[in-house]
Amino acid sequence: MPAIEYDSRVHVTRVADRRELAPGVILLGLEAPELVRATRPGQFVMAIPPAGESAATALGIYEAEGTRASLLFFITGKRTHELAELRVGEPLGLIGPLGNGFDLSSVPQRAAIVAGGVGIASVLLAAQALVRSGASVELLYGARTSELLVDAERFGEAGCELVLATDDGSRGRHGFVTELLGERPAPDLILACGPTPMLRAVGAIAAELGVPAQLSLEETFACGVGGCWGCVVPLARSSAQAPSFPPASRGGSDVVFARVCKEGPVFRSDELQW
Ligand SMILES: Cc1cc2nc3c(=O)[nH]c(=O)nc-3n(C[C@H](O)[C@H](O)[C@H](O)COP(=O)(O)OP(=O)(O)OC[C@H]3O[C@@H](n4cnc5c(N)ncnc54)[C@H](O)[C@@H]3O)c2cc1C
Numbered sequence: 001m002p003a004i005e006y007d008s009r010v011h012v013t014r015v016a017d018r019r020e021l022a023p024g025v026i027l028l029g030l031e032a033p034e035l036v037r038a039t040r041p042g043q044f045v046m047a048i049p050p051a052g053e054s055a056a057t058a059l060g061i062y063e064a065e066g067t068r069a070s071l072l073f074f075i076t077g078k079r080t081h082e083l084a085e086l087r088v089g090e091p092l093g094l095i096g097p098l099g100n101g102f103d104l105s106s107v108p109q110r111a112a113i114v115a116g117g118v119g120i121a122s123v124l125l126a127a128q129a130l131v132r133s134g135a136s137v138e139l140l141y142g143a144r145t146s147e148l149l150v151d152a153e154r155f156g157e158a159g160c161e162l163v164l165a166t167d168d169g170s171r172g173r174h175g176f177v178t179e180l181l182g183e184r185p186a187p188d189l190i191l192a193c194g195p196t197p198m199l200r201a202v203g204a205i206a207a208e209l210g211v212p213a214q215l216s217l218e219e220t221f222a223c224g225v226g227g228c229w230g231c232v233v234p235l236a237r238s239s240a241q242a243p244s245f246p247p248a249s250r251g252g253s254d255v256v257f258a259r260v261c262k263e264g265p266v267f268r269s270d271e272l273q274w
């Protein structure tokens, strides 16, 4: 009988530790040595909720060191609620690492990482890699309230300068995190992850400053592995990330649709046509 071939990106991991960082915000540590070995900064997994009734959900890979990876998530609906019920020792199925991740092939002198809300979960590995390669890294981190500015100190420990903002002024600057970006000395590279309006604002400021920016998009995923074309964004046809067989383009123009889960989730801001 032929051997059954398993996709090497499907992992059965085990919960190693679990902490509630703030009400409704969970940090889940996983024993996942193969995932750690394969992960690049900015990649994500599709986590399969244990009850088996809900579809998998996309989560950034927060930490990846030794044999332990972790996921940091906000409980927003059914799937994240099910994942939050997991306890130490229980198994969790993951597909990943998926997506392209950040392009850190050229090392900037000064990098700014802009994170909004849950976007913080996708940028720690990039921050660590940039600091290790000798860049000076600023984390500009914004959330609705001080309570929701979770784990900022972890970035301080990693060697980043922290610049914080909250919508209600309870910690850091009172206002949007993007306002900070415009006021600080211009970096050589901007990485960002957060809600779409924040990413659009980061892209506009980066264009004004003439600084390259890489944006990690938080589209809603169905399959998460490139099969359904349910997560597309308009992209310049000339982009190296343009898919080779796009099923649709916009008005026969220079714009094609790229899948955030497959060609992304990280795109150069000057190539997004939104
Ligand atoms: C590449 C990628 C990485 C992600 N990484 C993380 C992460 O590390 N941690 C984390 O907490 N979340 C992350 N997300 C978002 C997460 O996948 C969604 O919040 C997920 O839908 C939650 O599932 P649910 O069933 O609990 O909630 P759902 O029932 O799907 O949604 C509940 C609420 O959240 C809103 N929502 C759903 N999907 C998104 C989305 N993609 N972005 C913003 N709002 C959404 C809905 O409008 C609804 O109000 C990521 C998304 C992507 C695409």
Ligand code: FES
Pocket (backbone or CB within 6 Å): 220, 221, 222, 223, 224, 225, 226, 227, 228, 229, 230, 231, 259, 260, 261, 262
């Ligand atoms: S979610 Fe199916 S192609 Fe991206």
